[in-house]
Amino acid sequence: MTSTTSATSATPETSTKTTTMATASRAPRNRKRTARRPREFTTFDVWVLVGSLISALCLNWLIFYRLTAGASAFGFLLGSYVTFLAIFAIVTTDRVGRLVASDRVMTVVVVTAAAIVFIPLVLLIGYILVEGLKALRPSFFFEDQQGITPVMPATSGGGFHAIIGTIEQVGLALLWSLPLALAAAVFLNESRSKWRRPVRIFVDAMSGLPSIVAGLFIFATLILPFAKSGNPLFGYNGFMASLALAITMLPTITRTVEVVLRLVPDGLREASLALGASRARTVWSVVFPTSRTGMTTAVVLGIARAVGETAPLLFTSFGYDLMNSNPFAGSQESLPLFVYRNIRKPDIAAVQRGFAGALVLMLIVLGLFAIARFIGRDRSKRKARGPKPATPNSAQAAKQPLKGGSNA
Amino acid sequence: MNVVPGTVVEDPPVAEDPPAPRERTRRVITEVPSRADRRFNQITMGAGISVLVLLTLVGLFLMIQSSDALGETGIWTFLTRTEWRTDVTPARIGVLGLLAGTVLVAVVAVVIAVPLSVFSALAITEYSTAKRRKWLVGVVDLLAAVPSLLFGLWGFLYLSDKIVPISLWLTQNFGWFPLFKTSEDASLTGSIFIAGIVVALMVLPIITSVVREVFSQTPPGEKEAALALGGTRWGMIKTVVLPFGKGGIVGGSMLGLGRALGETIAVALLLPQVPQKIGESIHILQNGGATVSGFIANRAGADEFTTSGLLAAGLVLFIITLGTNMIASVVVSKSRSGAGVDI
Numbered sequence: 001m002t003s004t005t006s007a008t009s010a011t012p013e014t015s016t017k018t019t020t021m022a023t024a025s026r027a028p029r030n031r032k033r034t035a036r037r038p039r040e041f042t043t044f045d046v047w048v049l050v051g052s053l054i055s056a057l058c059l060n061w062l063i064f065y066r067l068t069a070g071a072s073a074f075g076f077l078l079g080s081y082v083t084f085l086a087i088f089a090i091v092t093t094d095r096v097g098r099l100v101a102s103d104r105v106m107t108v109v110v111v112t113a114a115a116i117v118f119i120p121l122v123l124l125i126g127y128i129l130v131e132g133l134k135a136l137r138p139s140f141f142f143e144d145q146q147g148i149t150p151v152m153p154a155t156s157g158g159g160f161h162a163i164i165g166t167i168e169q170v171g172l173a174l175l176w177s178l179p180l181a182l183a184a185a186v187f188l189n190e191s192r193s194k195w196r197r198p199v200r201i202f203v204d205a206m207s208g209l210p211s212i213v214a215g216l217f218i219f220a221t222l223i224l225p226f227a228k229s230g231n232p233l234f235g236y237n238g239f240m241a242s243l244a245l246a247i248t249m250l251p252t253i254t255r256t257v258e259v260v261l262r263l264v265p266d267g268l269r270e271a272s273l274a275l276g277a278s279r280a281r282t283v284w285s286v287v288f289p290t291s292r293t294g295m296t297t298a299v300v301l302g303i304a305r306a307v308g309e310t311a312p313l314l315f316t317s318f319g320y321d322l323m324n325s326n327p328f329a330g331s332q333e334s335l336p337l338f339v340y341r342n343i344r345k346p347d348i349a350a351v352q353r354g355f356a357g358a359l360v361l362m363l364i365v366l367g368l369f370a371i372a373r374f375i376g377r378d379r380s381k382r383k384a385r386g387p388k389p390a391t392p393n394s395a396q397a398a399k400q401p402l403k404g405g406s407n408a
Numbered sequence: 409m410n411v412v413p414g415t416v417v418e419d420p421p422v423a424e425d426p427p428a429p430r431e432r433t434r435r436v437i438t439e440v441p442s443r444a445d446r447r448f449n450q451i452t453m454g455a456g457i458s459v460l461v462l463l464t465l466v467g468l469f470l471m472i473q474s475s476d477a478l479g480e481t482g483i484w485t486f487l488t489r490t491e492w493r494t495d496v497t498p499a500r501i502g503v504l505g506l507l508a509g510t511v512l513v514a515v516v517a518v519v520i521a522v523p524l525s526v527f528s529a530l531a532i533t534e535y536s537t538a539k540r541r542k543w544l545v546g547v548v549d550l551l552a553a554v555p556s557l558l559f560g561l562w563g564f565l566y567l568s569d570k571i572v573p574i575s576l577w578l579t580q581n582f583g584w585f586p587l588f589k590t591s592e593d594a595s596l597t598g599s600i601f602i603a604g605i606v607v608a609l610m611v612l613p614i615i616t617s618v619v620r621e622v623f624s625q626t627p628p629g630e631k632e633a634a635l636a637l638g639g640t641r642w643g644m645i646k647t648v649v650l651p652f653g654k655g656g657i658v659g660g661s662m663l664g665l666g667r668a669l670g671e672t673i674a675v676a677l678l679l680p681q682v683p684q685k686i687g688e689s690i691h692i693l694q695n696g697g698a699t700v701s702g703f704i705a706n707r708a709g710a711d712e713f714t715t716s717g718l719l720a721a722g723l724v725l726f727i728i729t730l731g732t733n734m735i736a737s738v739v740v741s742k743s744r745s746g747a748g749v750d751i
Binding site: 073074118203309314336 | 445447449453454455456457459460462466472473474523531534544546547548549550551553555556562564573574576577612616641643663666667669671672673677701704705709715718719725729730732734737
């Protein structure tokens, strides 16, 4: 079916080729006849590309800045791009035929789309870097917001209390979610229970759960009913935040670890079982060690996601301007909350302090991402020289499914 | 049937008169787990079931705690009323205005993100060398790793100013189209359009990775057949890769829609979060609009009744995102291309 359609689509192409051949045969005999390939990209094609671009820019400059007024730079760029595509399409169609031309135009479109993905990332990282560096001083890492008034400069005070809060909350969240996530991943991959299907569906559903709902859930279950009891453990505190974060981390880690476990060759499991090991022993001594790097990557990515979560904290740890190192009593600050609360304040100094916090947060997330990449790097080249290992590169697989999508 | 592991259960020896083959009993082999194994099974099973229980509890507790507001307002009224006023007695709260904003932001985001995602996925699977592919995948993953808060911050203080001229241009030239219409002296910052663009950047990675995985499962035989028949690369993509990956594109877009519906912090920063009538909300280029999640985030720490109402809104959001995600996973797994794809 598919091949039939491609055959039809290929027919005009072939005719294009034959015409070029015919033109070539009219040329003198001694000239070397070269086969034309649709993907061939010569220097002349580069000139066509550059020429179309320049003419498009000129045409649009004329339209947008001379003949009409009020267009933004974006309008100019978009107009130029569309004109460029049109000119390029016309010129290429004239040179090599409609089919090859459509291929080339689409190549340009695809490459542009991939480049567009880069641009916001670069702009975002650059913007936060520039704005954050304005207010980031070493004191940020040692001081809290004690005695800070709106008239003080942005460089006074710091976010030490927020950093401590983030470390405590994410650490506790990891403590709750990691054992559960590992066990659930093992359940999904190593057991043969009929419950696997529903559990998998629910894990998938949970990973799409808006993270604010996780915060609301903890709030509705553990804080609201005990509001009048006065027990600080059931009030706004870091512990509640860690529970909410654990709910958001759980599906991320479960799914990533499950993908990694799936890569362990069945031969290893069977060998272990054939030697008389129990299933539990097989998982503990064969499956886990084999997929260790992949599981580490999964955990690091889970942490990276949890560090930046803001929404679940609004209803659980609430935020606090001073140092509170006890996560079990009293509201607590964390980096995302520090940023969120500061940039919503009306004074400029607070906004700049928020940017300093955002920069620290971004560096932490990027650092964790880099660590995950480093652990999961492709080590096949080095391994090839040594004794052949039985381990598949599980970390490679773990890197990929960070599609939790931050709902924060 | 209890058997020692490894033993094959034989049929009982057959007497002289062999019975008709239909009557043979099915052979069943079971294993007898050791004590350690039984504990192991219980523990992992417990973990699996606890995920089920947890998600059920989320819905249940939101329902219980929101019963105050829902009971007073009435479920139907709550779902169909656009305004949210707690300053009058009795309070008039409803979720429709929030829902309209949520859906509009999500739709704008998906409309922008899907073409970009499909083309980036094509760039990754069909147009790059192995080395460049690794880079591109890394960039998309990095985009997924950036916290929503930073997107919101960047969108709020940087991108917003850059988009206002575009909004202006759109409304000046296409103002006859209801979606792009703005009132006479409306401010163009803090609009649903801007929020949608920022959310698009956030859902782009997840759509891209689903679509990419689906594309990479295209049978190489079919692709090679198309190329061998003389098709160009785009011809091959158009006739083989895209039809094959259709289910994945639809499912991935729905998954992105689910994420976009739940996006919180960025929209909490970008939109004024005051519920509007639907007729006002659809003018996406002008200031205004509220989403369920952003509205909840902005009202953290409110009084008891408001909180109960917020929990009810959270419940609605929970049900909607859950439904969207479930449909998305069914669409992906039922399609030919998505059988082995994790979403």
